[in-house]
Amino acid sequence: MTDSVKKPVRVRMAPSPTGPLHLGTARTTLFNWLFAKSHNGKIILRIEDTDFERSKKEYEEDIINGLKWLGFDWDEGPDVGGQYGPYRQNERLDIYEKYLNKFFDEEKVYYCFCSKEQLEEDRQAMLSQGMAPKYGGRCRNLDPKEAKKRVENGEHAAIRFKVPPIEVEFTDIIRGKVSVNAELIGDIVIARNLRSPLFMFAGVVDDFEMKISHVIRGEDHITNTPKQILLQRALEFDEVKYAHLPLILAPDRSKLSKRHLETSLNDYRNEGFLPEALVNFLAFLGWHPTEDKEIMPVEELIKEFDLRRVQKGGAAFNIVKLEWFNSQYIQKMDSKELLSRLESFIPKTWLENPDLLIKIIDVEKSRMNSLAGFKNLAEPFFELPFYDKKLLLWKDISEKDTLRNLKMLSEEILKIPESDFGKKRLEQIIMPLTEVWGRGELLWPLRAGLSGREASAGPFELMDVLGKDESLKRIKSAADKFNA
């Protein structure tokens, strides 16, 4: 309960399966995960599906999938079990009911029969008077026995918690002291009925039941915290430690929404971002190590992660920087490994020749800033694109000279024995020629003819991958453009 008695670190990842895995959820999860890992703590995955109308099994699957893809694991959860389960709130209704009944016995809650229309009217009235809209307490003083009877007779009533009019203060690990006057809050609804708790209440019960030590969540929850602390006190639970993370903002620092960019993790996955890059990028959105470094693999993040170094202000999402992280991780990645990541991004037929693909990857790696971009880069290796003969002309070199140069190169390349054909040998043969005839004059048409592209890898690398026959074929086809 106090700092002197250190509780074992147990954090929870608590996504709501009301949509596909969100970028913000991914980052909150990452910070929880890093914190737990760096403290040898346990991680609990809890599915917060008390909103039965919006919660969907498919979203739960998507979220779990996405979290695993990012490389996270957990010690307890709906899929792996654990001694504090079940781990779906929907399966814990008995537990909530028990505490709700306790609350009724102690008269800390009451039934509220106000209709939604009525409440909305009240709200508007208060708003128009410039007041903070809060529940006025119309049902607070109804006779509990009578209220219970009405509910038993089938009348619908929500369950409200009597919020005491006191100042609530808590210490946030990131922000320090935060205090709120609960008088401004009004009695909050904590359950639709005994079998249908709401987030505010279910979370508090679960955090206690699951022995959670630290609640690390987005700043959007900061105003929920005093309410939950009040609930904890009423339930006589130990207080947990809180850390509220700064929010991810849109690139223009406004509120993050789908209007500005993709907010679902799957979009980034499908665009060919590496989970390693995403994790590194997300970690640096609001956090930074002591030293100046950017590329930090996850093991290093764990080693250096510290909640106290988390930024307080919101962080704008910068896709360009993400792309940079991605290209860095791609360049550093072993080509074999890269190939396995590439599988879902390329035509199946390409997979028939893995050796060739590895060669292409080696050559094109530095030009890749996403897995999805590889296909376009690799296409010329499988099929020479159609191109206009103008592409072969270096600066103001004439067609005639270009043709001559191509023929000359072709003859020289032909002389190289198959067994000795490769980048090194090609350079040895061709580079001296450029001393005489000019670099651009020889190399440009050669490269353009081999790739059929305005921009590509260099001619020696190209030929190295294409092989002697295909290279000569392409050079001939380039020369033919002028013969015709």
Add this chain to the structure above:
RNA sequence: GGCCCCAUCGUCUAAUGGUUAGGACAUCAGGUUUUCAUCCUGAAAAUCGGAGUUCGAUUCUCCGUGGGGUCACCA
């Protein structure tokens, strides 16, 4: 609107009661055996405004401004 949180280059951020306010991405200019990319070098670029505390504040305090969050029988 009430309440809460926040504020260093365009962006992510480092640092300190005294520094030429550092790094990274992006930008610009060069260089590295032709193009593109990689890589290297260099340049430009910031302490939101105003008071106060102090010998000295970007750092501490207050006010203002700006941004964000929240005020659901969503989470």
